[in-house]
Structures are given as C-alpha cells and as structure tokens.
Amino acid sequence: MAERTRFLSRSRTVAAPTWSRWLIPPAALSVHLAIGQAYAWSVFKPPLESALGLSGTQSALPFQLGIVMLGLSAAFGGTLVERNGPRWAMFVSMTCFSSGFLLSALGVATRQYWLVVLGYGGVGGIGLGIGYISPVSTLIKWFPDRPGMATGIAIMGFGGGALIASPWSAQMLDSFGATTNGIATTFLVHGLVYAAFMSMGVLLVRVPPDGWSPKGWRPPENRVRALITTADVSARNAIRTPQFYCLWVVLCCNVTAGIGILEKAAPMIRDFFSGTPVAVAAGAAAGFVALLSLANMAGRFVWSSTSDVIGRKNMYRVYLGVGALLYLAIALMGDNSKPLFIVCALGILSFYGGGFATVPAYLKDLFGTYQVGAIHGRLLTAWSTAGVLGPLIVNAIADAQKAAGRSGPDLYTASLFIMIGLLAVGFLANELIRPVHERFHERPVTEHGTPVAEKGQAV
C-alpha cells in the first residue's frame, strides 16, 4: 500500500534528464479527452427518459450535478493537487470518473436513478474537477517559453472529448439497445474504457526537476512585460488580490457570452432564419452545432498560442472587444445574412474556448507558477456561475418573447445586447488588471532549498 502511495507521490514523478517534455501534452490529453465526455451527456438523455420514465429535467440532473461538482472540487481540491502532484491528481480523477460510470451502470440495472445522479454527477463530477486542473501547472512548468500553447493543447482536449464521446456513445447504445440492460452495459463499458484510456496519463506524467528549463531558453529578463511576474503568490494570498477578482469577472463574462449561444445553438439558428427563404433544417442545425464545437476547440489552441506572442491582456481585449462587435453584428444584421451569422457565431465560440485556455497562462503571468493550479481551481467557480447565467438569460428572454407573440431574430435581440453589455463589463475588468503588489509575493526560498510544495507563508 505504501509502495503504491509512493508511486503516486510528487517525488516519484520527477523526470529523468532524458525525458522529453513533448510526452506531457499527451498525458494531459488522455485525461482531458476522457473527462470532456461530460459535454456529450445529452446522448444518454432520451434513452434514460424512455427506459426509466424520467422527465427532461430529471435526466439533466447527473450533468448539472457533475458541473457543480467540477467547480467545487477544482476550487477546494486545487491545493491538494499542488501538494500531491499531477500523477496523484490524474489517478484520483481516473478513479472517480470511471467509478461514476460503474455506479451509474449499477443504478440503471437496478432502476435506482438516484445512484446514477450520485455516481455520474457526484463521484464522476469530482473526477471532472480534479482532472481538469491536474495537468495545468505541470504543463506551465514544462513549457515556460510557451505556456499559452501548452495549456491550450490540454484544454482543447476537454472540448474534443465530446467529439469522441458523442458518436461513440450513440453507436454503443445502438449496439446494446436503449433498454435498462443496454444502457447499464454502455455505462459499464464507458467506465472500463475510460479507466484504461486515462491510465496512460497517470503513467506518463512527470514534473520537471527543480531548476529545469528548456534547452537554450532563458527567461526574457530584458523584455519583461509589466504584467509578467518573476515572483510567486500562494493560492491563499491570490484570492486576497483585486487581480484575482478582476480575472474572475473577465472569465465569467466571457464564458456567459459564449455559453449562451452554445447551449441554444440549434434552435437559435432555426428561429433566426425561420421566416426567410434560407430556413435551416434540423440536420443543418446539427451541422451548425458541430461547426461551433470545432471553433470552440480550435480557439482553445490557436488563441492561447497567440497570447504567447501578443500577451494575455491584449488577447482578452480581443476576446471581449471583438466578441462584443461580433454580437453587435448579429444583432444588427438580424436574418439578412446566414453566412455572416455563422461567421460571427464561430468567432464568438472561438473566443469562448480561447478564454478558457488562456486563463491558466494569465494566472501564471500574474501569480507565478508556485500554486497556479490551485489558483486556477478557485477561478473556475466563475465557470459554474456562467454555466447558470448564460443559458438562463438566453432561455428566459426567448421564452418571454415567444409568449409575447414574437418570432425570428426578435426572440434573441435583447439577449444579444445583454451579452454585449456583459462583454463590456469584462473588458473593463481586464483593463483594471495591474501587476500584483509585492506584499502578496512569497519570500525567496532559503539556500537550504525549502520544498516548493511546502513553502507558503501567509503575508
């Protein structure tokens, strides 16, 4: 048991000198591509509803609890992840995520739906939160020269997870049948396959040795950007800084604006062009949703890599400023141009994904690498908030407009202007971000070399 525990410890994951840093992104991806399955939960909704006699609201419960647990476990488990290292975190994520499926299989087989909610949402949700933050600080430490690109690759995986899971789960349900036995078998296979898939990350992940840096790379001392710190700030101190809350508002506004479209994309494009000669059929609307997924995923890699060149603050100026202009274009053009609508929506969704992927590097710039994973976990509460706000705004307004007898773009015009307002608030919050005051910095490590994970005096 002790041997097994040691295998998971941070000290056992220090890389050998010959270890390649390009083995770390696939380790991170094997976790993120798996837990990204959460976005494909909707595949299970119709069979669960018919097999167990559930309403739409009831069948959404496992997903909703999963997202709440994601935010909570990332926020409260972040410090543990920093202390115990990425292998421990990936192992916990793998165990919780696959156990969630196994419990769900038992729940469906015995027709105990509460077990599905508790299993997939509660236990699996912890796997989502711990898994999401598990590789972040490790990637930033391996890629100090390109932190945006490195975290972009991993977080792109979270977007890509649903691309894999959606057709795979649907095909499995076709094969096993949409009965209780068929769904239970599908959940069982998911649990086992995801455990095997994620184990690659557990085995492969390594942390760089102390003082390691990429060959030939030196910290850019002579061209330090004002916002990039060389000091470290603990998670405990980070949440006492105004910068943390400004960034929280930035992320919350950016995610709210994107998720509003993402959650209602298919009915939205159909409603927009319903009264025109270019009406959108159901199959085409599904294609639009797929295209948005691609933009969301590509934005995570492309924009976060771009942020390594132009800086994080400028990148968020683009996400929030240009994003607001794209919303304005949709609001003003109405149903006049389908291509313009599609292009603007793609831009907005790419900024949505980019906002997620760039934030760890922004945190690293502001607070250093010391406890960036834990700080990131706390910041993800903005995601949980936006996950409620965005769909609530768009759905409530569309329902109210429909009740008032309106149709077409009018259903969404008010929502679009609210999103523009939110993006403006986010833009302002980004402008307020300044370097963190040095009173929040950690004191320099003594020459005896206090271990990184154990330092952290309160300031």
Added chain:
Amino acid sequence: MSDRRTGLMVLAWGWVGVPFAYGVYELFLKLTQLFSG
C-alpha cells in the same frame, strides 16, 4: 532521442490522436449537412 523514447512518443501521441481523429471525422460527417441542408 533513443529509439525507446521515440517509440514511447509515437505510442503516447497515437493513444490520444487516434480517438481524436475519429471524433473529428464524425464531426465532418455532420458538417456536410449544414452546407447541404
């Protein structure tokens, strides 16, 4: 880089790359409906 490390690199990227390529392929199948529908 040693042959052993190269093999590990191919295995690791293939491990995540193959399922991802499957997902992207399925996505493009759906995309065609947007432009034909």
